[in-house]
Amino acid sequence: MNALPVTTARAVLALALGLTATGCVETRDLGSTIPHGLLPVDERNPVILANDSATDNWQGEYAILLASGGGPKLAGIIVNTSGPWPDIDANINGWRGMVAAAHASGMRDIPDPITSIGPALVRPADGRFASTVPNGSEGARLILDMSARLSVPYRPLVVVTGGRLTDVADAYLIDPSVSGRIVVVSSMGTVTATGGAMGKPNGEMDPWADAIVTASLPFVQVSAFYDQLTDVPASRVSELPANPFGDWIAAKEPNVWSISQAADQVGVIAVGVAAFAVAVERVAATSTVGPGASAGPDLTAAANGPAWLVTQSMGGAATARFWQILSDPATYTR
Amino acid sequence: VFSCLGLTAPKAIEVIAGRARPFVCCVGVVWISLVGAAQAKPLTVNLAYTAGPGCPSATEFKAVVAGRLGYDPFADNAPDRVLVELVPRGGSMDGRLEWRDASGGWAGEQMFPMVTTDCARLARGVGFALAVQIQLLATVRAEPEPVAGPPPAAPSASSAPAPPRPAASVVPAAPAAPAAPSLVVTAPLPHRRGPGPQLALGFGPALGVGMSASPTLLGRLFGVLAWTRLSIELAAQTSLPTTMRRPDGSGFSQQHLLLGAAGCALFTVLTACLVANAGEVRMAGVDIDRPTSAVAPVIQAGARLGAVQRLGHRVVLGAHVDGLVAVTRWRGTLDGVPVWTAPRFAAVMAIDAAVRFP
Numbered sequence: 001m002n003a004l005p006v007t008t009a010r011a012v013l014a015l016a017l018g019l020t021a022t023g024c025v026e027t028r029d030l031g032s033t034i035p036h037g038l039l040p041v042d043e044r045n046p047v048i049l050a051n052d053s054a055t056d057n058w059q060g061e062y063a064i065l066l067a068s069g070g071g072p073k074l075a076g077i078i079v080n081t082s083g084p085w086p087d088i089d090a091n092i093n094g095w096r097g098m099v100a101a102a103h104a105s106g107m108r109d110i111p112d113p114i115t116s117i118g119p120a121l122v123r124p125a126d127g128r129f130a131s132t133v134p135n136g137s138e139g140a141r142l143i144l145d146m147s148a149r150l151s152v153p154y155r156p157l158v159v160v161t162g163g164r165l166t167d168v169a170d171a172y173l174i175d176p177s178v179s180g181r182i183v184v185v186s187s188m189g190t191v192t193a194t195g196g197a198m199g200k201p202n203g204e205m206d207p208w209a210d211a212i213v214t215a216s217l218p219f220v221q222v223s224a225f226y227d228q229l230t231d232v233p234a235s236r237v238s239e240l241p242a243n244p245f246g247d248w249i250a251a252k253e254p255n256v257w258s259i260s261q262a263a264d265q266v267g268v269i270a271v272g273v274a275a276f277a278v279a280v281e282r283v284a285a286t287s288t289v290g291p292g293a294s295a296g297p298d299l300t301a302a303a304n305g306p307a308w309l310v311t312q313s314m315g316g317a318a319t320a321r322f323w324q325i326l327s328d329p330a331t332y333t334r
Numbered sequence: 335v336f337s338c339l340g341l342t343a344p345k346a347i348e349v350i351a352g353r354a355r356p357f358v359c360c361v362g363v364v365w366i367s368l369v370g371a372a373q374a375k376p377l378t379v380n381l382a383y384t385a386g387p388g389c390p391s392a393t394e395f396k397a398v399v400a401g402r403l404g405y406d407p408f409a410d411n412a413p414d415r416v417l418v419e420l421v422p423r424g425g426s427m428d429g430r431l432e433w434r435d436a437s438g439g440w441a442g443e444q445m446f447p448m449v450t451t452d453c454a455r456l457a458r459g460v461g462f463a464l465a466v467q468i469q470l471l472a473t474v475r476a477e478p479e480p481v482a483g484p485p486p487a488a489p490s491a492s493s494a495p496a497p498p499r500p501a502a503s504v505v506p507a508a509p510a511a512p513a514a515p516s517l518v519v520t521a522p523l524p525h526r527r528g529p530g531p532q533l534a535l536g537f538g539p540a541l542g543v544g545m546s547a548s549p550t551l552l553g554r555l556f557g558v559l560a561w562t563r564l565s566i567e568l569a570a571q572t573s574l575p576t577t578m579r580r581p582d583g584s585g586f587s588q589q590h591l592l593l594g595a596a597g598c599a600l601f602t603v604l605t606a607c608l609v610a611n612a613g614e615v616r617m618a619g620v621d622i623d624r625p626t627s628a629v630a631p632v633i634q635a636g637a638r639l640g641a642v643q644r645l646g647h648r649v650v651l652g653a654h655v656d657g658l659v660a661v662t663r664w665r666g667t668l669d670g671v672p673v674w675t676a677p678r679f680a681a682v683m684a685i686d687a688a689v690r691f692p
Contacts, residue, residue, distance in 0.1 A: 024663075025663045025664065025665050025675060025676075026630050026631075026662065026663070026664045026665070027664070027665045027666075027667055027672075028617055028628035028629075028630055028664060028665070028666055028667070029626060029628070029667050029668075029670070030586040030617055030618065030619035030622075030625065030626055030627070030628060030666050030667065030668055030673075031584070031586065031619025031620075031622035031623070031624055031625040031626050031668050031669075032622065032623065032624045032626075032668065032669050032670075033584070033622060033623050033624075033668075033669050034623040034624055044582065152580075152581065152582075152671075153669065153670075153671045154582075154668065154669035154670075154671055155582060
């Protein structure tokens with residue numbers, strides 16, 4: 001018997017090609033990620049830090065320690081100004097000193113801070129976000145660049161702010177598609193009877209930016225502050241590691257503000273320590289920001305609201321994690 | 335004629351004891367050959383002789399054949415090649431006689447399993463069979479002549495000092511040798527020139543490309559029914575689990591379970607086939623917070639190119655490459671985001687070992 005007739009082979013080939021051409025791709029869902037806490041992001045998300053001064057709270061120290069102790073990875077540090085901290089040179093020098101101490105102590109994967117110059121955004125006469133003139137600041141550019149490089153659909157970049165939201169809103173004005181790549185977590189405002197207010201601390205610094213961010217970007221407001229003097233009390237200074245980073249903390253300890261609302265670190269802790277945020281509400285921005293406003297929009301509780309409001313926190317969990325990482329020799333080898 | 339040449343005999347013939355009895359299968363044609371031998375030109379063949387320890391040398395073996403024929407049929411430049419192997423197998427021996435044509439192609443073979451270790455005896459049996467086959471081949475190639483022609487010009491007794499030439503009147507009448515060890519002469523095993531299909535079962539590893547994100551190792555079990563120029567293969571194959579991961583380390587594993595069929599055209603050593611596989615791929619999320627599992631159907635069609643090489647009369651080694659088109663495709667997602675999509679084309683490279691059964 002000879003080979004299959006050529007016509008038969010051609011028919012089979014045509015059938016196979018035909019089936020292939022008409023065949024579709026069947027999709028199978030094989031798993032999903034569950035956030036480790038009550039927020040939509042956790043220690044697995046990379047973060048960018050944005051703040052003004054480096055001296056009044058422990059935000060930078062927490063971010064650096066968490067980055068060296070299991071996450072979140074610190075992808076950038078944006079240093080800007082605010083009413084209480086208008087001197088950009090003083091601000092950036094403070095952050096540079098902190099990062100230099102970290103590097104000198106062996107913490108390698110900590111980025112150098114950059115300055116971001118730009119005033120608070122100005123509400124346009126027509127009240128439309130799109131009519132706002134962007135600053136085009138360095139901080140906004142860094143957010144756009146890092147979000148393009150690091151963000152993936154299941155794990156967006158988190159921008160953690162401890163000051164005004166100007167750079168974040170500026171990034172959105174430059175490229176609105178950034179809304180699909182970042183989540184904004186801000187230590188800001190207060191808890192109210194109906195939800196939250198975007199006033200002091202930090203919310204009053206750029207109300208129009210607050211309005212743009214809450215309306216356009218995934219947003220988490222952390223309004224659950226704690227007594228940050230318990231993080232490094234004077235009685236524990238002697239327990240600090242004998243390295244430049246320990247020396248930095250010891251030198252800073254007397255200057256940390258005693259008011260709890262200054263504890264900008266609550267934002268980065270809410271991302272990096274799952275046990276910290278113990279009560280979270282879904283909220284939506286329900287008011288507009290008019291000309292000359294002194295605060296951002298009100299956040300009203302809504303079951304399916306687009307934003308999250310952290311209303312209660314566990315400061316003890318934060319402090320325990322802080323010292324655990326600080327005391328671990330492995331912290332200073334990565 | 336060909337049945338005596340060992341090309342198409344359908345089953346084994348066992349002849350017990352007696353020097354002449356192993357050759358009873360050829361009685362009819364031997365007579366014809368003897369009748370026609372007078373017209374046949376002396377045929378020469380190129381002999382390749384391999385024998386185990388204790389066996390006659392090539393010269394001694396040639397002497398056996400020459401004694402039977404009455405002339406020396408061996409010449410190094412002869413177009414027809416004959417391979418003779420006498421191989422000890424523990425307490426028995428295997429004899430094998432293979433013909434190859436002028437182009438080196440396989441033309442036929444005959445097996446001589448023997449239940450004793452008497453290699454000299456085996457050599458005589460194989461030598462006699464070879465002599466008969468040479469004689470027959472010479473007759474076939476001679477000018478056609480009536481069977482009832484002149485009697486064969488048999489060599490004189492002086493020219494054939496070895497055992498007496500076989501003759502139709504002699505072979506059946508040869509007395510049985512009592513209590514002699516059995517010499518079993520077996521007609522050729524069914525092979526691709528035989529009338530019926532030949533069965534082979536085998537296994538082998540394979541490497542699949544395009545079936546997962548990285549090359550996949552597969553294991554195959556298969557059965558083959560082979561005719562002269564056509565074979566059909568049915569196979570079952572499974573892959574080792576492979577895992578595809580996204581940048582954060584989470585991912586999913588997948589494993590193929592397939593049944594396949596192939597229809598092949600057989601050439602000398604090459605095969606060309608149409609192939610179809612059907613089965614499923616089993617997938618499961620790994621290193622992710624909430625893993626799930628799923629199954630997707632797999633249908634592939636394509637073509638195969640392969641080569642086979644026989645080792646002895648039962649073992650066949652082969653290698654092939656399949657080019658496959660995915661009729662059905664699948665995509666694995668995590669967090670609703672695709673991690674991997676099966677490509678439209680795949681290839682499988684396989685090595686097979688098979689055992690033929692009579």
